[in-house]
Amino acid sequence: MRIDDYEALVQIQRRCFVDMEPWGLDQIQSQLKHFPEGQIVIEFDGRLVASSSSLMLDYDDDLEWCNWKKTADSGYIRNHRPGGDTLYGIEIMVDPDFRGMRLSRRLYDARKELCRTRNVEQMIIGGRIPGYHRHADQMKASEYVDRVINKSIYDSVLTAQIANGFSLQGLLENYLPSDTESCGYATFLEWRNLDYTPRGKRRHRRTVRPVRIGAVQYQMRSIADFDEFARQISYFVDVAGDYKCDFLLFPELFTTQLLSIMPSLRPGAAARELAAYTPQLLELFADLAVKFDTNIVAGSHFVVEDDRLYNIAFLFHRDGRIDRQYKLHITPSERHWWGVEGGPSLEVFDTDCGKISIQVCYDCEFPELGRMAAQRGADIIFVPFNTDTRSGYLRVRTCAAARCVENDVYVAIAGCTGNLPFVENADIHYAQSAIFTPCDVTFARDGIGAEANANIETVIIHDVDLELLRRHRERGSVTNWKDRRTDLYEVKSLRTQP
Numbered sequence: 001m002r003i004d005d006y007e008a009l010v011q012i013q014r015r016c017f018v019d020m021e022p023w024g025l026d027q028i029q030s031q032l033k034h035f036p037e038g039q040i041v042i043e044f045d046g047r048l049v050a051s052s053s054s055l056m057l058d059y060d061d062d063l064e065w066c067n068w069k070k071t072a073d074s075g076y077i078r079n080h081r082p083g084g085d086t087l088y089g090i091e092i093m094v095d096p097d098f099r100g101m102r103l104s105r106r107l108y109d110a111r112k113e114l115c116r117t118r119n120v121e122q123m124i125i126g127g128r129i130p131g132y133h134r135h136a137d138q139m140k141a142s143e144y145v146d147r148v149i150n151k152s153i154y155d156s157v158l159t160a161q162i163a164n165g166f167s168l169q170g171l172l173e174n175y176l177p178s179d180t181e182s183c184g185y186a187t188f189l190e191w192r193n194l195d196y197t198p199r200g201k202r203r204h205r206r207t208v209r210p211v212r213i214g215a216v217q218y219q220m221r222s223i224a225d226f227d228e229f230a231r232q233i234s235y236f237v238d239v240a241g242d243y244k245c246d247f248l249l250f251p252e253l254f255t256t257q258l259l260s261i262m263p264s265l266r267p268g269a270a271a272r273e274l275a276a277y278t279p280q281l282l283e284l285f286a287d288l289a290v291k292f293d294t295n296i297v298a299g300s301h302f303v304v305e306d307d308r309l310y311n312i313a314f315l316f317h318r319d320g321r322i323d324r325q326y327k328l329h330i331t332p333s334e335r336h337w338w339g340v341e342g343g344p345s346l347e348v349f350d351t352d353c354g355k356i357s358i359q360v361c362y363d364c365e366f367p368e369l370g371r372m373a374a375q376r377g378a379d380i381i382f383v384p385f386n387t388d389t390r391s392g393y394l395r396v397r398t399c400a401a402a403r404c405v406e407n408d409v410y411v412a413i414a415g416c417t418g419n420l421p422f423v424e425n426a427d428i429h430y431a432q433s434a435i436f437t438p439c440d441v442t443f444a445r446d447g448i449g450a451e452a453n454a455n456i457e458t459v460i461i462h463d464v465d466l467e468l469l470r471r472h473r474e475r476g477s478v479t480n481w482k483d484r485r486t487d488l489y490e491v492k493s494l495r496t497q498p
Helices: 003-016 025-034 103-117 141-149 158-163 226-242 254-261 267-291 332-337 361-365 367-375 390-407 466-475
Strands: 040-044 047-057 086-094 122-127 167-172 186-192 210-220 247-249 295-297 301-305 308-316 322-326 348-351 354-358 380-384 410-414 416-418 434-436 448-451 458-465
Touching (some): 003 047, 003 086, 025 047, 040 103, 047 103, 103 158, 158 186, 210 434, 226 267, 247 380, 247 410, 254 267, 267 308, 367 390, 390 410, 434 458
Parallel strands (some): 086 122
Antiparallel strands (some): 040 047, 047 086, 348 354, 434 448
16 A cells, blocks of 8 residues: 555545545554555556555453454554554455455455464454344344354355454444444454464463353351341442453352341241242342343242242343243252252353353252253353352362363352351351363363362452363363264253253
């Protein structure tokens, strides 16, 4: 590109991006000053017919890739790093009269060659989805993108990008609000340079799809009223909000703390009286999830339905939705003391951070559930538990860690500590909450991402990477999930899944 190309660039931009402000002369001058070889044009018989703009950066997990203006310095690229490890594509445009001639492919190829010659690790782009406005009243942007990728819908930009070797890493909202054709959305796409040679001997791993998990190790103690209970809960959710947690996990049956404010009853009657607090709990957690922008797995709570007592874990989405998972396997103690019954089916929940499963305490000790959850796409299993002895806790911990290895998933567990004097079958507690990972060199040492001190009230927080999980499933040191002998055995649900 040369500065003499400016007027022709503006003409193409006005034709390609009707609702967007074209480049200013000062922006093109700045691009050519800081990274001239990254600004490429194609000419046909002396006429400029296509162009590509880019800059180089050092990859940083905290860089706001979803913010086009910030990442591209509003088009001035004064943040260009000549020795950077990432090529960031600002824009590609092809004159409408010359589309169908694979000019965008030639521009992408030129960018790839630039990465190879400069030994750049990857190329990242935020791609428009200009066909989405024709389908926006029929489907969500995520569904549109999925259908473009599986080739049931054609998009003039995304289809070409997928064909050029880019992989989808995410969907960006409000990327370019002025892009009415894309309804403000953009795809977050990555191309990896397979010829890249690390500059040093040390391996560096970057987080691609981070999810921040918080787990509450909750201390049981006598309280005066429901308001005191609500203040304790609000404190932990406030902490999760401050640390920008995507999920916060509470323990199983931590709501039995409310029994300390009720008259002494036999356990079965007490459990049913406790169920009367369900409407207040639902309102409390739903408000907190939205207020502090955190998905909450609110431990579990006794609920009476059709005169039957269930142990139910509620999932409060930060967009206001509420889901539930019944405990499926009931321990002899629960059946004897409380009269709890097992629920109907295992659910896998769609969240804004991918698919998750909730397996309440004893449920995680049955490997079939982990298999079914993974088969239906769950990347994270949340296990709220409540154990009174170290041996009981170790059963939960050992099985939770095993589910990570068997199914290539992350598992978070959270339990209660402390005591509730004179509350039958809920008087003593033992816990050491943790977040487990698969066991391989790319994950945390010993397969433990985070771990609390035993029997101390606290919150543990750990970031997991869903992209690392995907890569591990494909090419880990061992690939347990891929290597199952499905010709010899299978695990399936006897109930029809939704």
